[in-house]
Amino acid sequence: MAGKTGSTDLLLGVMGDPIAQSKSPLMHTAALKALGLPGAYVPLHIAPGQLGEAVQAIRVLGFRGVNVTIPHKIAVMEYLDRLDESALAGGAVNTIVNDNGVLTGYNTDGIGYVRSLKAEAVPDLTGARILVLGAGGAARGIISALLQEQPAAVVVANRTAGKAHELAASWQSAGTVSGVAMEDIAGIIPAADIVINTTSVGMYPYPDELPLDPGLLHKGLVVSDLIYNPLRTRLLEQALNTGCTIHGGLGMFIYQGAYAFEYWTGQAAPVEIMRQTMLDAFGVSEADMELLK
Numbered sequence: 001m002a003g004k005t006g007s008t009d010l011l012l013g014v015m016g017d018p019i020a021q022s023k024s025p026l027m028h029t030a031a032l033k034a035l036g037l038p039g040a041y042v043p044l045h046i047a048p049g050q051l052g053e054a055v056q057a058i059r060v061l062g063f064r065g066v067n068v069t070i071p072h073k074i075a076v077m078e079y080l081d082r083l084d085e086s087a088l089a090g091g092a093v094n095t096i097v098n099d100n101g102v103l104t105g106y107n108t109d110g111i112g113y114v115r116s117l118k119a120e121a122v123p124d125l126t127g128a129r130i131l132v133l134g135a136g137g138a139a140r141g142i143i144s145a146l147l148q149e150q151p152a153a154v155v156v157a158n159r160t161a162g163k164a165h166e167l168a169a170s171w172q173s174a175g176t177v178s179g180v181a182m183e184d185i186a187g188i189i190p191a192a193d194i195v196i197n198t199t200s201v202g203m204y205p206y207p208d209e210l211p212l213d214p215g216l217l218h219k220g221l222v223v224s225d226l227i228y229n230p231l232r233t234r235l236l237e238q239a240l241n242t243g244c245t246i247h248g249g250l251g252m253f254i255y256q257g258a259y260a261f262e263y264w265t266g267q268a269a270p271v272e273i274m275r276q277t278m279l280d281a282f283g284v285s286e287a288d289m290e291l292l293k
């Protein structure tokens with residue numbers, strides 16, 4: 001199972017800069033323990049100038065795989081042997097799998113998000129009219145995964161309108177996707193079923209910020225926020241007060257990790273244990289979590 005012949009323990013890790021804040025080691029260590037798999041998942045602080053050598057070290061040290069996080073998700077692609085369809089579609093890699101020295105890059109962010117949205121808020125996305133706020137790295141991955149669910153339409157709105165237009169244009173062949181400026185969302189929200197915030201607006205340390213005017217929200221809308229720090233953003237708070245269904249970013253984090261774990265181990269990830277580990281890390285009980293929903 002390990003990446004290098006001769007070793008049976010699973011060596012796993014996450015490469016980023018900074019990395020001390022990452023909750024992935026906690027979550028994956030709990031998952032390994034739950035399944036009784038010998039191994040370790042360690043934080044790897046890699047500065048941008050060391051990325052090529054760090055990727056080579058995956059082979060040399062016999063790591064079975066690593067996660068890749070900010071700022072390396074795009075830059076790492078050039079050092080890999082193969083890129084899975086998900087990495088090509090999302091334009092970034094967050095998971096590397098080492099098969100006897102051959103490194104394949106995957107992107108589990110988009111499918112992780114959609115699995116979470118379906119499990120926690122909208123079981124069937126067929127025919128849904130979806131408004132995506134933001135056109136950064138996270139938006140790219142999730143739009144690709146959303147389009148596989150046959151929504152009626154996806155509209156991307158961004159502060160820098162040109163990026164929304166570019167993103168929409170790159171997905172024309174996969175579905176009905178259009179790009180607009182953030183100022184234009186007032187005309188779109190009334191007909192939307194789901195609004196997804198993929199911008200960083202409202203994230204710690206600025207939890208009071210809102211990515212849209214909450215007066216635009218309407219009862220029955222599903223409002224989803226990729227941010228998981230705080231677990232319930234101000235946007236979700238406002239949406240709840242308006243009678244919307246809300247969906248936070250913790251599930252995406254758990255499922256992107258679950259997919260990576262499944263690629264490395266070939267076993268079903270212990271999702272509930274991973275979720276409980278994260279709730280514990282945030283100091284939230286399962287009962288409090290019900291109130292957070």
Ligand code: NAP
Nearest residue numbers: 134135136137138139159160198199200203226249252253
């Ligand atoms: P990114 O590539 O830097 O993109 C940031 C996006 O936010 C851009 O669309 C940017 O618009 C917009 N934005 C930033 N500040 C803004 C402001 N003041 N007003 C309006 N728009 C603003 O970041 P990313 O990697 O896509 O991440 C975005 C968010 O997703 C972060 O909060 C991150 O924590 C979250 N995320 C969560 C998970 C998870 O597992 N739950 C995974 C990945 C990401 P411009 O193009 O105009 O700058």
